[in-house]
Amino acid sequence: MAKQYDVAVIGAGAAGMMCAAVAAARGKRVVLLDHATRLAEKIRISGGGRCNFTNVGAGPANFLSENPNFCRSALSRYTPQDFLGLVKKYRIAWHEKHKGQLFCDDSSEQIIGMLRAECQQGDVAWRMPCKIGGIEKLDAGFLITAEGGDIACDSLVIATGGLSIPKIGATDLGYRIAQQFDLQIVAPRPGLVPLTFDGPSWEAFAPLAGIALEVEVSTGGTGKGKKNKGGGHFREDLLFTHRGLSGPAILQISSYWQPGTPIVLDLLPEMDVAEELISSKTTVKKQLGNVLAQWLPARLAEGLLLANGFAPDARLADMADAKLRKLGDAINRWAIVPTGSEGYKKAEVTLGGVDTRELSQQTMMANKVPGLYFIGETVDVTGWLGGYNFQWAWASGFAAGSSV
Known part of the structure; x- marks a missing residue:
């Protein structure tokens, strides 16, 4: 028999952990699934191991999308100062480099530890490593066929990232899920790449x-x-x-x-x-x-x-x-x-993704599939180099986590 949760988040990276933590803080029963054996590898390697976790000047003008105004709502409701407040709460020392880029003084592991602690405070359940066998839409919610036992959930959040840096586990799972539910995809291609x-x-x-x-x-x-x-x-x-x-x-x-x-x-x-x-x-x-x-x-x-x-x-x-x-x-x-x-092997991000015209800019939910959400790099919103893509992960994760 499937284990029941209010929210299942597939993808335990920056956006996925933020979403899970925010939803759990609202009292939701949340499970976080990821196929990787090591948590949040993209956070770990970012910024030379010090994680350029946001940019103080992040705004809609710093993002590319076929629907450029889509990101405006989420970015305005969860700002760089909001994330910086979380960093300060955990007493993580940080510094600003040129052009508003914020880095950890010590290690990106501190950001991973902070997000994991936020999830633990809300009793988020973890399935990792966990392979996804399939997803089925039920009359109310979704059924996930997963390694370790099936999961039933009212809301399903896809935070699986893009295709960049395949050696750390990037896959096209998020795009395949979107296509399963007849959502349009803006053709992905490497971004921030030599x-x-x-x-x-x-x-x-x-x-x-x-x-x-x-x-x-x-x-x-x-x-x-x-x-x-x-x-x-x-x-x-x-x-x-x-x-x-x-x-x-x-x-x-x-x-x-x-x-x-x-x-x-x-x-x-x-x-x-x-x-x-x-x-x-x-x-x-x-x-x-x-x-x-x-x-x-x-x-x-x-x-x-x-x-x-x-x-x-x-x-x-x-x-x-x-x-x-x-x-x-x-x-x-x-x-x-x-x-x-140099292609996806050297690309820092993936351009394109789930067409934002398929999603609510307030909640990140698919307009024609109630309860299904897409966040982070899976979506056709791509930031400049310099902490902007992490800010989109935090903001889109917060938007979905506040809604599920």
Whole structure:
């Protein structure tokens, strides 16, 4: 005979534990199920092991979705300050890095321990590791066929995450459950992921692995500093890798990038390179490579010159203004087309997921399946790099936990 609960939450990650804790605090009988042997592995490895658990500036503008206003309700009802209050309650030391990112001073294990303690206070039952055999809709509630015995519940919350980082157990279970109940899915793809390049146009840059610098990056734009309306535009660090480009700048723009289209890099965002070179022609008696090496890493300066048909030992004074403008464009508006990405194995998040038009933005419940909820990364809401995705996990988990 199936064991009866008010609420079953499938997925014991950030969103799932938050939801279970909030529901249990309201007096609900809650069971939390997960197929993993180790709890909340994605929290554990985040932020270099210190968990970038939120961002003080998190708001709707920091999230991508086909329905961009959907996240507004949940984010307004559970804010970064609300989660920070929980962190302070457990006396977890934390610090703020640049751009509002909050990290544990010590270890991400503290966040896991805090969430587990919140669940234990509400007597949440645990099934872990536990494989799900199937889900059936009953007249009132759901029946879950599960390892260790069947479970009947009035409300079912799906918090199974996305497809990113399969080595720690990512699966498509949440999407399969949504499809079982005829809910639309926005096609998933890797997000916050390094981009790859190959072919002759990349040969001059392949040896530059390890070089890093601050850049501006966008998914388009027609001039220096111009933003591509509706696209991404970030100022962050860029890292050259053996296979392409990474670093925060590339992870951020990868969520906006569409295959077959270029990204645009400004390698010297504080400078109009063409104007600087032209105005220096009469006063600077140096080779072009040495001039650029004043502003850029020397190996990168040489690679850019070679890739654009310039001899590094050419004298600045001998260069025509038109050629220097071409070189300036190559540095301030370097448009390159990635051939792909590193995929889910290196992606920090999964874009797409359960179409939010299928869900209530107040409660996260499926509009046409009473009692069925989807939260966290399973849903088509994806945050920027920097603690935003955890804030969505807390906020969406709170919204569902307050409603079930």
